[in-house]
Amino acid sequence: MFRTALLSAVLALAGYAAAAWLTHGFQVWTAEGARRLEVALQPVPSPAVGIDGPGIAPQALSQHLADGQSVTLVDFVYTRCQSVCLAMGNSFQQMQRVLQERQVRGGKVRLLSISFDGAHDTPGVLQAYASKLSADPALWRFVRVPDPRATQRLLADFQVVVVPDGRGDFEHNAAFLVIDQKGRLVRIFDYAEQQLALDYALHLAGAAAPSPSSSP
Numbered sequence: 505m506f507r508t509a510l511l512s513a514v515l516a517l518a519g520y521a522a523a524a525w526l527t528h529g530f531q532v533w534t535a536e537g538a539r540r541l542e543v544a545l546q547p548v549p550s551p552a553v554g555i556d557g558p559g560i561a562p563q564a565l566s567q568h569l570a571d572g573q574s575v576t577l578v579d580f581v582y583t584r585c586q587s588v589c590l591a592m593g594n595s596f597q598q599m600q601r602v603l604q605e606r607q608v609r610g611g612k613v614r615l616l617s618i619s620f621d622g623a624h625d626t627p628g629v630l631q632a633y634a635s636k637l638s639a640d641p642a643l644w645r646f647v648r649v650p651d652p653r654a655t656q657r658l659l660a661d662f663q664v665v666v667v668p669d670g671r672g673d674f675e676h677n678a679a680f681l682v683i684d685q686k687g688r689l690v691r692i693f694d695y696a697e698q699q700l701a702l703d704y705a706l707h708l709a710g711a712a713a714p715s716p717s718s719s720p
Contacts, residue, residue: 570687
C-alpha cells in the first residue's frame with residue numbers, strides 16, 4: 505500500500521511539473537496562448553525577407569518595419585479569402601477611421617496587410633484590393649512576399665499557421681500583430697480584440713488611447 509501511495513505521489517508530481525512546463529507556469533493552456541506569452545516575454549525581430557506592393561519599392565520587410573518612428577499593426581491575408589480576411593479588413597477599416605480622426609499620419613501608428621499568397625496577389629491585385637477597402641496609403645499599406653521560401657520563413661518566424669485547403673484557398677490563424685519602432689514583434693492580439701490591439705499600439709507609440717466616443 506505504501507509503495508502504491510508513493511508511486512501515485514510521484515506520478516502526480518510529475519504530472520504537475522509537466523503541466524507547469526507546458527503552460528509556462530500555468531499562465532496559458534493553449535498553443536495560441538503560449539505563442540502570445542512567448543512574444544510578450546521575448547520580442548521577435550522581423551526577418552529580412554523581400555517585399556513589394558503598391559507604392560512600395562522592393563525592400564526588406566525588416567527595413568520597412570524598423571523605421572524608428574512608427575508602430576505597425578500587421579495582419580496576414582490573401583485577397584481571394586471570403587471569410588476571416590474580410591472580417592480583419594473590416595477591423596482595419598475601423599482602425600483607419602480612428603487614426604484618421606486623430607490625424608495619426610506619417611508615423612506613430614500605421615497598418616500593414618501582408619499577403620501570404622504572393623504568386624496570385626501581385627502589386628496590381630493588391631492595389632485593387634486596397635481600393636476596394638478604401639485604404640488610405642498614408643496609414644494602410646498592402647505588401648506581398650514574392651519568394652515562396654521567404655514567405656515560409658516569415659510565417660515560421662511570426663508563428664502564423666497557413667494550410668492550403670486543396671481548393672485554392674487557405675486555412676489560417678487570424679490575429680493582429682504589433683510591431684514596435686525597432687521592427688520587433690512585441691504583442692499578438694486575437695482578431696476579436698481590435699480595440700485592445702489599437703490601444704496598445706497607440707500606447708507604444710506614445711499617443712493616448714482613443715476616447716470611448718471615437719471607438720469603432
